[in-house]
C-alpha cells in the first residue's frame with residue numbers, strides 16, 4: 084500500500100476563553116487508503132507517544148450518519164466532496180498538500196476544545212417545535228393514512244439531515260435555516276404534521292434568533308456543504324411557513 | 339441465587355394480555371412522585387424516556403453523546419420488522435415469533451419473543467404518527483422488503499436510513515417532553531457506576547465529559563439502555579464510542595451478565611483494508627434481496643469478474659440453502675463466507691472477501707430501481723473503496739455487528755439487582771444465539787414504548803416511602819471509588835496509546851472468540867487477555883488531566899472495561915460446549931459443518947455473577963422451556 088505525506092495546520096485551543104493557535108505537523112507515511120479521521124488518529128497517536136496532548140476532535144459512527152464529526156478542512160465545513168468529515172478519504176488529496184483543519188466558527192456554537200464545538204443550540208431549536216405532539220399508544224393503524232410516494236420521498240429527503248451544523252458554519256450570516264427548514268419541511272409535508280404546522284415554524288425561527296443565529300440571504304453556501312444533500316428549497320418552504328405562522332398568530336389562530 | 343424469569347401463566351398468546359390485566363398500576367398522582375433515571379438515548383432510551391415522561395414520571399436522562407440524537411441507533415440501515423401482513427403474504431404474529439425463535443437457534447425465552455412479535459405492529463403505528471417517513475407505494479400504502487431468516491416481506495424501511503428515522507422519531511418525542519420540563523436531559527454525561535442502597539439500584543455516578551466533574555444522581559429506579567458491546571473486537575460496525583462500561587459496572591455491582599459469548603458477525607460488510615482502520619462499515623442485509631453472493635469455483639482464481647463465466651461461479655448460499663438462498667440467516671451466511679475463504683476461494687486483497695453481485699437485478703429491474711432502493715449504500719461503498727458497484731460486484735466480508743448477550747432480565751426487564759432495568763441491545767432477552775435482521779430496532783422500541791411502561795409498576799409499587807438522596811453515604815462512597823478509578827488511569831503515565839491496546843484485544847477476541855471457537859483457542863485467549871490487561875495498567879498513555887475534555891481518558895476507561903469483559907466472554911464461550919447460532923465451537927458441528935446444538939445440556943441461559951476481581955464468576959442457569967415452538971434442528975435448506 085502506498086503512503087503519503089501532508090503538511091498539517093491543526094487548531095489547538097484549550098477552552099472557549101483561550102485564544103487558540105495553529106500547530107504545524109508534518110504528517111509522514113500516511114496510508115493513502117485511510118480516511119481523514121484515521122489520518123488524524125495516526126497523528127494523535129504519534130503525539131501521544133511523544134508525551135504531547137493530542138488534538139481533540141469529535142466523531143462516532145464514521146460513516147456519515149450520526150452528525151458527531153464537525154470541522155473545517157481547507158476552508159470547507161466537513162471537508163471536500165459530499166458527506167461528513169468522516170467520509171473524506173486521503174486519496175482525494177495530493178501528496179505533500181498543505182491541509183488546514185479548524186473548528187466551525189459560529190457564534191452560537193462556542194468552542195469546547197481544539198476542533199470540538201458545542202452545537203446544543205440545534206437541539207434547543209428542535210425542542211421548541213421540531214416534533215409532532217402525540218401520545219404513545221394512541222396512534223391509529225399505520226395504513227389509515229395514505230401518503231403518496233413523491234410526498235413521502237420529499238419528506239424523507241428533508242428528514243435526512245444529520246444535525247451536523249455545517250450549514251451554519253458555511254453561511255456568512257451563520258444561518259441554520261437549512262437545518263430548520265429541513266425539519267419544518269419534513270413534518271410539514273406529512274398529514275401527521277399539519278396540526279402544529281404554523282406554530283412549529285414560528286417557534287423554531289424565534290428560537291433560532293434567540294440563540295444568536297442569522298437569517299438566510301441566499302448565498303446557498305449551506306446547500307453546497309450539506310453532507311445529507313438537503314436541498315435549499317426547504318428554506319423557501321420555511322419562509323412561507325413562518326409567515327403563515329406569524330399571520331395565524333396575529334389573527335389568534337395559534338397561541 | 340435462583341433466576342426467576344417471572345413469566346406469566348397461561349398459553350403463550352395470552353401471557354402479555356393477562357400480565358397487563360393484572361399488572362400493578364401506579365396512579366397518576368403517584369407517578370409524579372417517582373423519579374426514573376434513564377441511561378442512554380438510542381431507540382430504547384429515547385422511547386422509554388419520552389413514554390415514561392408522558393405517563394407522568396419524573397425522568398432524568400443521560401447520554402455520553404453531545405446530543406441524544408447521536409446514539410448509535412442512528413446508524414441502522416436496513417429496516418424494522420412488524421407482523422402487519424400488509425403484503426398479504428401469509429405473515430402473522432405467530433410467524434414472526436417462530437422465525438425469531440428459530441433464527442435465534444432456540445436459545446431465546448419464548449414468552450419475551452412472543453410479546454415482541456405481538457407489539458411489533460403498534461410500533462409502526464406509533465412511528466408513522468410521529469412522522470417517520472417510511473417508504474411508500476405510489477398509491478400511498480406502506481411498502482415492505484424481505485430480510486434474512488424469513489420467507490415473507492415484513493420489513494418496513496426508510497431508504498437505507500431506517501435507524502436514523504426511527505431514532506429521530508423517538509428523539510422528537512423526547513424533545514417534546516424536555517420542552518415540557520418532564521425530562522431533565524444530561525448530554526456529555528458518562529455513567530461510571532451504579533449506586534445501590536440496601537441492595538436496590540437507586541442512582542448513578544457520572545462524569546461530565548467536558549468539565550470532568552464527577553456527580554451523583556438519585557432516583558427510585560434506574561434503566562440502562564446503553565447498547566451493545568461489539569467494540570470489544572475493536573473493529574466492528576458499531577460507532578467508535580459504543581462500549582460496555584455501563585453494563586459492566588452494573589455487573590460488578592451484582593447484575594448477572596447473560597450469554598456474553600453470543601455475538602453476531604454480519605455477513606455483508608466492507609472487508610478490512612489495513613491496520614490504520616478504525617471501524618468497519620456494514621452494507622445492509624437488505625442488499626441480499628437483490629444481490630447474489632458468489633466466489634469462483636476454483637481456488638486462487640484472480641480473473642476479473644467479467645472474465646469468469648457463469649458455470650465457473652459458485653453461488654454457494656443458493657446452492658447450499660435453496661429455499662432461503664441469499665437470505666439465509668446471518669450466522670449461516672457469515673460462516674459460509676469464512677468457509678469459502680478458508681478454502682482459498684476468497685476474492686480481493688488477502689483472499690478475505692466474497693462477491694455481492696447486482697448485475698442480474700440490474701438487468702431485471704433496471705439501474706434506476708436499484709439506485710432508488712440502495713443508492714446511499716452504493717454511494718457509501720464507492721466512497722470507501724473507490725469502486726463502482728453498479729459496474730462490478732461489491733466485495734464483502736463478515737464483521738462484528740451486534741451482541742445478543744447482555745444483562746440478564748426477567749419478563750419485566752428487571753435485572754438481578756432490584757430496581758435496575760435493562761432495555762434494548764444492553765439486555766439479553768429476545769434474540770437467543772443469533773438475531774434476525776431488522777429485529778433489533780423492533781426490540782429497542784418495543785422495550786421502550788410498550789413494555790417498560792407496563793412492567794415498571796411491578797417494582798415501583800413496592801417502593802412507596804423509600805426515597806433516597808445523594809447525601810447518603812452509599813452515594814459518597816461510590817463517588818469516591820469512581821474518582822479513584824479515574825485517578826488510577828491518569829497515574830499510569832505510560833507511553834502506549836489506548837488504541838493500541840484496544841486493537842490488540844480485538845485481534846485476540848476476533849481470532850479465538852469470533853466466527854469459530856475452540857477449547858484450546860479460548861484458553862489461550864484468556865491468558866493473552868490477562869497479560870494484555872497487565873500491560874495496559876503499566877504502559878497506557880493518557881496525556882492531559884481529568885478536569886477537561888480528555889478523549890484519551892474516556893477511551894482508556896472504556897478499554898479497561900473491555901479488557902475485563904473480554905475474559906468473561908471467552909469463559910462463557912468455553913463453558914458452552916455446543917454450537918448454536920453465532921456461537922460456533924469447532925468441536926461441535928454436523929458432518930455438513932453446521933452448528934450442532936446439545937439441547938439436553940444447553941437449552942439454558944448462562945448468566946454470570948461477579949465474585950470479586952480475583953475470583954471466578956459464578957454461573958447461574960435459566961432453563962428455557964419450549965412449549966409453543968418445539969425444539970427442532972434449524973434448517974434453511
Ligand SMILES: Cc1cc2nc3c(=O)[nH]c(=O)nc-3n(C[C@H](O)[C@H](O)[C@H](O)COP(=O)(O)OP(=O)(O)OC[C@H]3O[C@@H](n4cnc5c(N)ncnc54)[C@H](O)[C@@H]3O)c2cc1C
Nearest residue numbers: 378379380381382411416417529565762763776777778779
Ligand atoms: C451499522 C448498523 C446497522 C444496523 N442496522 C439495523 C437494522 O437495519 N435493523 C435492526 O433492527 N437493527 C440494526 N442494527 C442494530 C441496532 O441498530 C442496534 O441494536 C440498536 O439500535 C441498539 O439500540 P439501543 O437503544 O439499545 O442502543 P444505542 O442506540 O447504542 O444507544 C446507546 C445509548 O447509550 C448511551 N450510553 C452508552 N453507555 C453510556 C454510559 N456509560 N453513560 C451514559 N450514556 C451511555 C449512548 O450515549 C447512547 O445514547 C444495526 C446496527 C449497526 C451497527
Ligand code: SF4
Nearest residue numbers: 244245247248250309
Ligand atoms: S441541513 Fe445539512 S448541513 Fe445543516 S445540519 Fe442538516 S445535515 Fe448538517
Ligand code: FES
Nearest residue numbers: 143145150152169
Ligand atoms: S462521525 Fe458520524 S457523521 Fe461523521
